[in-house]
Amino acid sequence: MIERTEHDVQARAAIKSIDIDGHSVAFSAGETILEAAQRAGVEIPTLCHDPRLEPAGACRTCLVEVEGQNRMVPACKTPAADGAKILTETERVDRHRKTLLALYLTDHPRDREVAERGAPNELLDMADRYGAPRNWGTMESKRDARDTDRNPYIHFNADTCIACARCTRYCEEVEGVSAITLAGRGAETTIATADSLSLLDTTCEMCGGCVDVCPTGAMGEKMPLTRSAKPERELKKVRSTCNFCGVGCQLDLNVDEEAEGGNGRVVKVTSPPPGTTTNDGNLCVKGRFAYDFIHHEERITSPLVRNENGDLVETSWDNALRVAADGLRGVAERHGANALGFVSSSRCTVEENYLVQKLSRAVFKTNNVHQCAAT
Amino acid sequence: MTNSIGEIRNADFLFVIGSNTSEAHPIIAMEMKRAVRRGGTMVVADPRKIWMTTIAEKHLQLNPGSDVWLLNSIAHVICEEGLADEAFIRDNTEGFEQVRETVARYSPEEAEVHTGIPAEDIRWVARKYATTPKAGIYYTLGITEHSHGTDNVYALANLVLMTGHLGKPSAGMNPLRGQNNVQGANDAGATPVFLPGYQRVDDPEAHAKYEKSWGVEFPSEPGLNLNVMMKEVGKSIKGLFVMGEDIVLSEPNCMELEKGLNNSEFMIVQDAFMNETARFADVIFPASVFAEKEGVFTNSERRVQRVRKAVEPPGQAREDWRILIDLANACGAGWTFESAAAVYDEMVKDADKFSGISHARLDAMVSLPKTGLQWPCPTPDHPGTTFLHEEGVLRGKGLFTAVEYRPPAEVPDEDYGLYLSTGRTLYHYNSATQTRRESGLDEKQSEAWIEIHPRDARRRDIKNHDKVRVSTRRGSVEVRALISRQVQPGCIWMPLHFGEARANVVTNDAGDPVTDTAEYKVCAAEVHRIEEGTAPDGLYPGTFYGLDAPV
Ligand code: SF4
Ligand code: SF4
Numbered sequence A: 001m002i003e004r005t006e007h008d009v010q011a012r013a014a015i016k017s018i019d020i021d022g023h024s025v026a027f028s029a030g031e032t033i034l035e036a037a038q039r040a041g042v043e044i045p046t047l048c049h050d051p052r053l054e055p056a057g058a059c060r061t062c063l064v065e066v067e068g069q070n071r072m073v074p075a076c077k078t079p080a081a082d083g084a085k086i087l088t089e090t091e092r093v094d095r096h097r098k099t100l101l102a103l104y105l106t107d108h109p110r111d112r113e114v115a116e117r118g119a120p121n122e123l124l125d126m127a128d129r130y131g132a133p134r135n136w137g138t139m140e141s142k143r144d145a146r147d148t149d150r151n152p153y154i155h156f157n158a159d160t161c162i163a164c165a166r167c168t169r170y171c172e173e174v175e176g177v178s179a180i181t182l183a184g185r186g187a188e189t190t191i192a193t194a195d196s197l198s199l200l201d202t203t204c205e206m207c208g209g210c211v212d213v214c215p216t217g218a219m220g221e222k223m224p225l226t227r228s229a230k231p232e233r234e235l236k237k238v239r240s241t242c243n244f245c246g247v248g249c250q251l252d253l254n255v256d257e258e259a260e261g262g263n264g265r266v267v268k269v270t271s272p273p274p275g276t277t278t279n280d281g282n283l284c285v286k287g288r289f290a291y292d293f294i295h296h297e298e299r300i301t302s303p304l305v306r307n308e309n310g311d312l313v314e315t316s317w318d319n320a321l322r323v324a325a326d327g328l329r330g331v332a333e334r335h336g337a338n339a340l341g342f343v344s345s346s347r348c349t350v351e352e353n354y355l356v357q358k359l360s361r362a363v364f365k366t367n368n369v370h371q372c373a374a375t
Numbered sequence B: 001m002t003n004s005i006g007e008i009r010n011a012d013f014l015f016v017i018g019s020n021t022s023e024a025h026p027i028i029a030m031e032m033k034r035a036v037r038r039g040g041t042m043v044v045a046d047p048r049k050i051w052m053t054t055i056a057e058k059h060l061q062l063n064p065g066s067d068v069w070l071l072n073s074i075a076h077v078i079c080e081e082g083l084a085d086e087a088f089i090r091d092n093t094e095g096f097e098q099v100r101e102t103v104a105r106y107s108p109e110e111a112e113v114h115t116g117i118p119a120e121d122i123r124w125v126a127r128k129y130a131t132t133p134k135a136g137i138y139y140t141l142g143i144t145e146h147s148h149g150t151d152n153v154y155a156l157a158n159l160v161l162m163t164g165h166l167g168k169p170s171a172g173m174n175p176l177r178g179q180n181n182v183q184g185a186n187d188a189g190a191t192p193v194f195l196p197g198y199q200r201v202d203d204p205e206a207h208a209k210y211e212k213s214w215g216v217e218f219p220s221e222p223g224l225n226l227n228v229m230m231k232e233v234g235k236s237i238k239g240l241f242v243m244g245e246d247i248v249l250s251e252p253n254c255m256e257l258e259k260g261l262n263n264s265e266f267m268i269v270q271d272a273f274m275n276e277t278a279r280f281a282d283v284i285f286p287a288s289v290f291a292e293k294e295g296v297f298t299n300s301e302r303r304v305q306r307v308r309k310a311v312e313p314p315g316q317a318r319e320d321w322r323i324l325i326d327l328a329n330a331c332g333a334g335w336t337f338e339s340a341a342a343v344y345d346e347m348v349k350d351a352d353k354f355s356g357i358s359h360a361r362l363d364a365m366v367s368l369p370k371t372g373l374q375w376p377c378p379t380p381d382h383p384g385t386t387f388l389h390e391e392g393v394l395r396g397k398g399l400f401t402a403v404e405y406r407p408p409a410e411v412p413d414e415d416y417g418l419y420l421s422t423g424r425t426l427y428h429y430n431s432a433t434q435t436r437r438e439s440g441l442d443e444k445q446s447e448a449w450i451e452i453h454p455r456d457a458r459r460r461d462i463k464n465h466d467k468v469r470v471s472t473r474r475g476s477v478e479v480r481a482l483i484s485r486q487v488q489p490g491c492i493w494m495p496l497h498f499g500e501a502r503a504n505v506v507t508n509d510a511g512d513p514v515t516d517t518a519e520y521k522v523c524a525a526e527v528h529r530i531e532e533g534t535a536p537d538g539l540y541p542g543t544f545y546g547l548d549a550p551v
């Protein structure tokens, strides 16, 4: 799934087809069983899979049967083969899923309140969907949690980690910095930094990708937690465009609608699923974590005008607009329209920029309008 | 950009020049990292070691301001070794002969003297670039923020044209925009020369169309561009309306601007936060941030995407577009727009490039390849345009422009012995009015610093973390020194985000003759030690910044 542009899709080798639960699905060279199935709308559960990453085949939730083969195969890692018959809903597959999920749950909190400290937990969702038994005993989780990390954004909850390595693989393969790695063995496998340093002192760029890819919320966001924000599923998601650089990442503002006296509060930012937007589900530190400015106490909340003493004082909108209109008109009358300059902003919307230039040209009759494009 | 962001990952050769991509455009950088993982080759040209150089096949660490020497000598090799795409040049371009003659005088051997880059490396890059079909060029302000910024861009364009690396996926010339909506602000006509959709205001036909549409008369002579306007403040400019920008913090040579503001008669500032500029305002309108309004932004790849209102503005603050309508109407304009969507509809009515786009159409699209629309998109059923210059070169033939090297407006001398460059960091954004209000980001980078090479530091008796004064002919600021081999000997570098150490107090406002973009990237400076310092809390510019610094 590395290619994305249409050109490359077309350039792929000749179309072949595979049979999945009786649906015949066309696929092209290099595609996996999982990709073909997803296109056909056949659901195969996955935990360690992410289309941005090389398949790891680590979690085994995606095992399916191939007719004529004894062993089940991981759909996320197995290339589709021409004419193969794939079965995803057999009794054997079902038994495998139940067993596997039940085992995962032995050292995983089963209570949503505890397990979902902020983000939805795909493991619990899956256990519900496939009816996995939840009473197979409890093992103490022995993973090291690096609780002392003083970085401001990311916390690691070892109890809910399933060692799927999505986070570490993302950090290496997509962000390219390998700030976190899998460490330890067996039940002690955990997500570590070199010498257990705080992420602040590592190569970490605070992209938050590890948080985004984690299926269980083990890699989680600190700020909503310390602020006891509502869980993510109770928040309203509003799709918007990041306001920092020119890439135009798509992001979802997660809003607590009741907060701020009903004005609503952005309590976290998440990214749309990979493959659906230009940023492919990725964000940088600013897009993902810099949202506190929205509700900052230093926001200007009232129009201000300068009084006789030269101080800026609060006033009504009507008065501010009147003073503003008189001020601009006064300059134009005394010195001509070209004594006015309008500075628009590449931070504002297209519509707002249109209105500023129209204000300048159509209302005040000057072409002295520009924005800080260079900075 | 002539390409789309999604094409970057398939590029086989990436020439990154004057762009600290992983810090200024982290998401573009991720796509580049992916291309390199896939087996693509990256070359980075930058006076400073940046993260991208760690995955680059070659780092061309050129002397500041010597870009034209480098680019012309690459062109020299392409011509000399017969690597130019003669058929493409014949069919699609004009003016090649002039360039061929000019670059003949820029041999790699001589370029080595001026740029500090080995001639063999220049040859290698030229061959690799010319012979790789999917070869893209990526650049940002490191190219344009020079007194010869336009020359740099022409020199790059010459390379693209002579190799025919245009109008194909993953090949082309890609300026990466610094701010979220630079593209959109220009598209909308917030420029002294262009009406919406790049229609010249002095083009009689376009001008007449808008006079008719708006039902008013207005002048057809282009107005003043920003750099000139700022220099005229207090002189010919007596009244200013400033929306969403901290001009005092972001204009080069702000001391002069402050004097001008004191001499002007009236200023309105419309912003969500108080800033340096607002201190001079007569009226301040409390405005909104992106999460509080409807509208669109247009990204670097010309993709028009929706901004949606998620929360209400605080107190009496209003959406900027509403304030603008209120202000126009207070001046008797009688505007009747009831929504941002209606404003957009009016804009596209007379600008064909966008006329197939509307809020409604954008809202109906949810996922790729349909998130947003890339203009040109002239009709409601037009799918948008992925890469420009698909059918030959847009606007007739591609024009070569021969350029000659000109030294930077200011070079080091006895009094100011170092080159100073300024730049951006990952954790802050421009004047940082937003990012410095983020406790987390501020924890990572809480104060300004300069990077200085161990050799230059030793000569000035400066130790790591000492407080130093950076001075130029225009002023001085006090910052913390980080000793780093990221910069070359003879060069210092400073981030521009910090109000208490305003980089633009010291930078040069000498403008490019064509665009008047100021020379933020190079000027002459000197550094003096003020006092000993200890490692501060909250200065973790990233492990990369202290690169090789002696402990
Ligand atoms: S935030 Fe990004 S860079 Fe840091 S550990 Fe997570 S994935 Fe790696
Ligand atoms: S933290 Fe999350 S993503 Fe990382 S290994 Fe554990 S469960 Fe997987």
Ligand code: FES
Binding pocket: A045, A046, A047, A048, A049, A056, A057, A058, A059, A060, A061, A062, A063, A074, A075, A076, A077
């Ligand atoms: S999703 Fe296939 S093995 Fe994890």
